[in-house]
Amino acid sequence: MTRRATVQCDECGSPFFRDSSTMTGLCAECAHVLYGYPPCVHAFDDVGVCNLCGWNQSRSTYIATLLDERAK
Ligand SMILES: [Zn+2]
Ligand SMILES: [Zn+2]
DSSP states (O other): OOOOOEEEOTTTOOEEEGGGOSSTTSOHHHHHHHHOOOOOOOOBOTTSOBTTTOOOOOOOHHHHHHHHHHHO
16 A cells, blocks of 8 residues: 555644645545535545545534535
């Protein structure tokens, strides 16, 4: 397995692969929710970490609130 550069998302705090997100400092998930960038299709492994983007399904309170508002 090739080791990919991992950085931490400023928003949700999850580690993610730097090359998986359009935005520096934001994981693909947060960049999608906040700025409408194309989302990762996510392929979660046994411990709930995405093999494609590295996101561990963390949500900041802000993101959770946004998603909650949109679901109404
Ligand atoms: Zn994030
Ligand atoms: Zn993903």
